[in-house]
Amino acid sequence: MKIYGKSVGPVVKHDAEVFENNDHLLNETERVAKLYRSQPYREHCKVCNEPINNYNMSFTKQGIEYRLCSKCGHLNGLYQDTKEFAEKIHTKTKYAEQYSEKDRQIYFQRMNDIYSPKVKFLFSAIRNDSQEPLKYKHADFGAGSGYMVAGLHARGAAAVGYEMSPAQVNYANKINNFEHVYNVGIDEIYDIAKVTDAGVVTMIGVIEHLQYPVEMMKALKENRNVKYVFLTFPMLSPSVYFEQVFPSVMLGHLALGHTHLFQESSIDFLINRSEFSRKAEWWFGTDIMDLVRSVDICVRQREGNCKAAELWQDKMNDIIDELQLVIDRHQLASQVHMLLGKDS
16 A cells, blocks of 8 residues: 655644744754764664665765665764763753643644544555554554644544653643653663554654664564554655755754664665564655745845745745655655554
């Protein structure tokens, strides 16, 4: 089961900050890049463990060298994703303790626009595999603010979440008026993977942040309760090249906590090593939106001419989804949602 494409409209609506606060967000990526450069040097590929000396193609962004593994094709940043690095960038997010009705409306609108389609795809994919998703318990690893857990509950699933940021755990439970998201340490998630009673584990925007993705997949494979894993893979896509061409624009595809990217070959290596198989794939990305925004910001920066930038936006807005669909159908998009399953 493969599907392609998704409108970028909801992303634009809910992530307006990336359009409005470019300079501030770019400074934040540079701060995190500096922190990443202070970590120990990477000696082996994050996926296949090939020695660093056997890497080939490379480029540099924000003072960080990235190399393509010659064995599995994975794109690695040449510093380690240490526990210290992960804790500094993922656990100190601040969230308000009080929520207005408008805050709640925004939260649940984001859940409906961004996460409900993911749940819909997940359930359709499991049913396409001749199974009923609602008969399984669901566990969301890296639950963040609880959007996926809330989306699963909205469709009748029994679901819990695990998140390392105490602030986000508190936010998720309070705004949803439930107690289904739990705070865990950065290392605890691997132990939870070994013993969870969930039949479906979801990891949305998580695999790229794990110190040990291979160990995570192995733990899930060895847990007899787990039948499916639903996750996103960030891909080596056109957005990476746009980031190189437009260095004054904040594009977070290879920045902040995103220190490495997959290709289909490295996905296959990870899956085969953990003995899962592909059950369903949904390819869609934000590459064209990234290009349009990059040009818009650079026109404003260089010309001080908002009218020219507005004209560019007007000409491109109606065809962004159509152009992106071409990239998606060639499986070159900035991300893929994938359902993995056990054949036995």
